[in-house]
Amino acid sequence: MLLNFRFENFKSFESLAEFSMVSGKVKLHEENLYKNENFKYLKFSAMYGPNAGGKSTFIDAIGISQAIVLNDLNVVATKDKYNKNDPANSNKVTSFEYEILLNDKVYTYGFSVLMNKKKIISEYLLDITQSNSVDEVVEIFVRGQEDGLQSIIVDFDYLKVDKDTENRINVYKEDLEDTTLFLKSLNSNKKIIKTKFSEETVLEDIFNWFENTLEVISPDGTTKSFNLTYLDEKYLSALGEYLNAFDTGVTKVRFERTTEEALKLPVKIREKILEKITLDMKGDNNTGALINSNSNIFKIELEDENLKIDEIRFVHNSETITYSLEEESDGTRRIIDIFTILMGEKNKVYIIDELDRSLHPNLTYNFVKQFIQTTNSSQLIVTTHEDRLLDQKLLRRDQIWFVERNEFGNSELYSLEDYKVRYDKDIMKEYLNGRYGSVPKFDFLFGVM
The missing domain is CATH 3.40.50 (Rossmann fold)
Incomplete structure (x- = not known):
């Protein structure tokens, strides 16, 4: 210390x-x-x-x-x-x-x-x-x-x-x-x-x-541990409870399955990134990877030689309607940036x-x-x-x-x-x-x- x-x-x-x-x-x-x-x-x-x-x-x-x-x-x-x-x-x-x-x-x-x-x-x-x-x-x-x-x-x-x-x-x-x-x-x-x-x-x-x-x-x-922690469902649950308790409008944070196109990257760049991630994850220590884009945060895992992409989404009033990170307020995004300190x-x-x-x-x-x-x-x-x-x-x-x-x-x-x-x-x-x-x-x- x-x-x-x-x-x-x-x-x-x-x-x-x-x-x-x-x-x-x-x-x-x-x-x-x-x-x-x-x-x-x-x-x-x-x-x-x-x-x-x-x-x-x-x-x-x-x-x-x-x-x-x-x-x-x-x-x-x-x-x-x-x-x-x-x-x-x-x-x-x-x-x-x-x-x-x-x-x-x-x-x-x-x-x-x-x-x-x-x-x-x-x-x-x-x-x-x-x-x-x-x-x-x-x-x-x-x-x-x-x-x-x-x-x-x-x-x-x-x-x-x-x-x-x-x-x-x-x-x-x-x-x-x-x-x-x-x-x-x-x-x-x-x-x-x-x-x-x-x-x-x-x-x-x-x-x-x-x-x-x-x-x-x-x-x-x-925080440095921001990316690693976001792979944890327990963390997302705690983050949702924290955001809800402090009246940000968010009641829950969860993963939703999405496509490669949702990454919103130029096709060639996206293909190169995903190709590298695939190679990196074919070893014995496959723990997944994250991509932080301007719009959201994506968790990528390898399953049966295929990429599985999940997007972090934010629930407000309705369970059927979710929002991306870029749709949240600056204050909510700031809390997300530093919340790891409380859980880290x-x-x-x-x-x-x-x-x-x-x-x-x-x-x-x-x-x-x-x-x-x-x-x-x-x-x-x-x-x-x-x-x-x-x-x-x-x-x-x-x-x-x-x-x-x-x-x-x-x-x-x-x-x-x-x-x-x-x-x-x-x-x-x-x-x-x-x-x-x-x-x-x-x-x-x-x-x-």
Whole structure:
């Protein structure tokens, strides 16, 4: 799980920005917390701020740092991503740091990059589980610059690897390019990681956290598990009940058999896609496939050498009349995009930009409420303009964050926990009145001519 995230010199953020999912001093709403033997951490956090204040930049900082972990720098768009409010920042590193709770241990993983030069300057992985002092921090590996040359120090005793694996890691060290993170390089061959590391699999586990646990969702995006989950009849039934409960007009969601022509793709493209799907599904692991078109979602399965195509349809008042996805409202489609989070995998960290896009305030509020009540061990961090969530009957002070630009044009991130707010205060009213900053400021209004 995510405990803390820090970054600096990234787009509108110049100084170090610190975001935390570790619980503060608030005593209310213990149900909003996950509890570890040593500390407590939050299930959900919401971030507020005016347009162009820095909310999406915060999301982008997580997204681009994840992309750098999983890919070579050469394929990640980093140009001009440093803070431009001071020209000197172009020659300064951009840094990202994560504190992660994984397998009952706490790790710090971070790295710094010269964005325009696409060059990694430093990287480190620390075990800080028992770190009451600097001496108790275990440096699993540290990468830096020494006399202009790259230097990587690995704690092989901590990793508990045999001599053969140690030699292999040293080869990775020697061959490492300054556009690739050491963590990525070591995970480029999963077979070596899995078979050679005896007791400690931390290098694989940390990489897998970025690859499979952390999930950044854009305002018009869906979850990674969206497609796989849609193959499940149980999921469609639960989705129908959810849409019905929140007055979307939908009472049921189901599959209906359809034809290839319903895919609404050019004939040649359709034939190529279906041919590939057929070949892919002729193996022993035939689990079906999905096609998401502009009009709907189609499930395709192979049955007796023939393709069976089902379309997801939405029932409203009559069982005999159904509707396609494109016929549903933007709000209903948004719910469908993110509903997987309520039904999805355990131990995920979802980051959603503009949770409330196209959603009625009641839907946003109840979605968050349901997520908090779930017990699937996932975390959800969102940016939003929905002020109804600013309710101390729903959220704790340490779950509410603000971002705004200062007089120099730099974004600053801070928590409601920084303010002395009584538990019975109407924080929504105070926020809208500018008590906590982070609201739009109007220097002029357009007059009527």
